[in-house]
Amino acid sequence: MTDATNTSVTDDYFDQLFHNSDDPWAFKQRWYERRKRALTLAALPRERYARIFEPGCANGELSAELATRCDRFVGCDTCALAVELARERLADFPRAEVLQARLPQQWPAGRFDLIVFSELGYYLSLEDLHRWIDRALASLTDDGQLLACHWRTPIEGCPLTADQVHEVLQQRLGMHRQSYHESDFLLDVWAWEQGSVAQKEGLR
Template structure:
């Protein structure tokens, strides 16, 4: 069974940064690597589900023309909205995925640190929804903590294996850090150097 919304609501009670996104070097480094893995300087549209308090969202906002973020926790949505208020092209909604997938097409979908909260069946539905919402040259980026998490139905390895199998897209970049897995899949398999005529 996927982790319930009440779990995430509880995390944000009297805490605006339950995972210490702003303080931990681990988080700062991981965000830098996440952004560095992207093969395009800018994207027409990005969707970031599970945005929490919007720390990664603020970085993604500088790389796109339109950003849609969502979270299932009410407090997280309010915090992300406050974090992103300087970005007129960014929007934050309260959605419970996969049941409430948004309308629209996205050039990049960022799945950062939350797919292991979904059970196998819900993750399969989410992947299928992502495929349906991707632009013809779309990409999916996923990043997940490798250590076991109490109460999570899946591990990072299980999540990334299922993503790779079900997306059916080329994996164009990968970081297998001792702490986390970071993968980028793309419908456009050409390398950055190839696209710039260097090979």
Template sequence: MNTPAEYFERLFEGNDDPWAFRQRWYEQRKRDLTLASLPRQRYERAFEPGCANGELSLALAGRCDELLVMDLNARAVELANQRLAEFPAAQAMQGHLPGDWPGGSFDLIVLSEVGYYLAEAAWREVIEQVLRSLSPGGSVLACHWLHPIDGAPQRGRQVHQLLDEGLGLHKAVSHQEADFVLEVWCGVPCAVDLDEPVLEG
């Protein structure tokens, strides 16, 4: 059984930042590591389900020509759209996984702190959707907490094991600490893009 919507509604009641994404050094550092792990400087079209209040989304928007983010909770979607207002090509929508996976292809899919809220069967379906919508040469980034979470049917290590088995892609990054694991898979063997445009100072 997936984590029910009421769980997230309780979290966002009277709290626009229930995980303290903006205050905690742990969260800021993890965001920096996430962005630094992306092998390309820019992406054409990216998707981030489970965007929460859009803190990571805002950072991703600066690296993407087009960004679509999604969350189950209406308040989270409202907050994410507020955060993304300065980026016309970035949008937050309400929806749940796996049923509301968007159409089209993406060259970046970010699965951050979302997998353990889904039961194993639903997560396997998400992995299939990732493979169907990932463009050739695209990247998948996943980052998850490793400790137990009340009300979550999976743990982070299981989430990443299923990703590794189900994606069958080339692993470009594997970073694990005591509290979280961060990994990147690519459709083709990938390294840091050395042909990035020269930025004018």
């Protein structure tokens, strides 16, 4: 892994991954990935959202699950092949759209009550991560939430680690945090509002 934190991973990296495989991280096959996806969905404090944004949606495996939990879903990826695959995966969801965009420079219009930041942060430079957080904060609704999930093992060529990404998020967001951490990954949800799921349903 490089110590440099001033250069985000380039588009060519992702283009090559998807050129070689339509599922480069084995989202469909690995129990690790399927279990992590289930934990991610279970960690969401609300059963349903108005509008969800998933940057770096890859081939749309998590996107298809998120689309069942919202009225409108927006995904994006920098890789054209990934966008094509995600659109195919979401073909049964008429209120879902997938954009080709490079973040944080190109950000979708509108506001979101959930942003899912999954396995993306460590590909960003520290400067781009801060810019990404600026854009996220500006586009979250007043009761919005942000979920972040990242693999903890350092990845060769990535400017940041999962722990660094989540530390910066904690410092910058200024929101209430709920955490589920394992040796393999970090899973955090930040929300403006306080109170547990049980409290909101009058159980406490």
